[in-house]
């Protein structure tokens with residue numbers, strides 16, 4: 541069994557994901573992979589069959605070359621001749637609002653004809669895509685909806701990795717249901733990124749009977765993702781997504797949300813794909829005493845996202861094969877910052893996912909929660 545995926549946005553995550561599939565083909569172990577087996581599939585059973593971008597130096601190129609093009613900065617962890625996506629040539633997408641004014645000289649949009657929604661849906665069907673993955677820059681409101689509608693029209697699954705509300709919008713859940721397929725999202729979590737760490741510490745505070753009073757999470761990085769996010773007008777949904785991910789761990793999310801700040805906070809070029817997150821949590825404990833926690837996390841942001849994506853695309857394929865349609869919140873909750881419904885903790889989200897997968901007879905190994 542394999543899953544054929546299509547990628548929208550051949551940027552740094554795409555580069556890391558594609559290279560990591562080959563990386564694990566050459567390894568005897570699966571260190572770093574969250575779930576080695578999902579419905580009989582390993583990470584190495586992910587096939588990239590389709591890719592779209594708008595950059596003049598990526599469109600028309602073989603995918604195995606395009607993933608190393610400027611402004612991508614993921615290092616070569618695998619040599620291009622080892623990559624198996626040999627027949628995939630990057631196709632021209634629809635630009636819409638994918639490129640912010642301050643990113644035009646970086647992404648350098650090509651002047652080729654852009655596909656209509658019908659043309660795109662046809663291409664997705666002709667190339668045998670099972671799951672279409674959205675990796676557009678933050679703030680791509682219209683472009684995300686265009687690609688989501690094309691996926692729905694083609695009747696294929698859509699995985700929304702960015703903070704645009706698609707899986708968490710009932711209207712889109714129904715659209716995918718009507719087209720007999722599913723959508724998972726929104727805004728992918730990192731494997732051990734700032735959101736899951738912040739959520740876990742915040743849950744621990746309430747689990748031990750303390751009251752979270754205020755908290756911030758400041759993030760800096762040096763890739764195009766962070767450069768794109770210096771424009772505050774592109775960040776509205778990102779801030780909601782990150783803030784609510786933390787607030788939802790607390791007994792009264794609406795009351796605490798105004799005392800939580802979580803968002804991208806700066807572009808520092810020399811950091812490259814290293815993301816540094818600074819977190820502060822202040823709480824009230826027994827007898828009114830105060831406690832404070834300061835954390836600094838430093839991770840490779842693209843490795844973090846690719847690890848989760850490698851699980852999500854296999855789950856999407858397994859569920860579509862079982863006839864699961866619409867926007868199943870329990871399949872999105874462990875992996876996304878803004879799912880249709882949040883769980884108070886990520887342990888609880890995983891436990892429910894495992895029991896649902898059991899119900900649908902989808903094997904997943906290893907399991908990290910015992911019940």
Ligand SMILES: NC(=O)c1ccc[n+]([C@@H]2O[C@H](COP(=O)([O-])OP(=O)(O)OC[C@H]3O[C@@H](n4cnc5c(N)ncnc54)[C@H](O)[C@@H]3O)[C@@H](O)[C@H]2O)c1
Nearest residue numbers: 549550551552553593633634635638675676677678764845
């Ligand atoms: N840990 C993480 O890295 C993480 C976590 C959550 C969400 N995300 C989000 O995932 C997305 C992808 O991240 P990335 O680092 O790969 O981004 P990136 O900046 O490296 O790549 C974006 C790509 O999209 C292309 N593009 C722009 N407009 C387009 C359009 N209209 N159609 C097709 N392609 C278009 C660009 O040319 C570029 O190749 C970002 O929105 C990011 O915020 C990342």
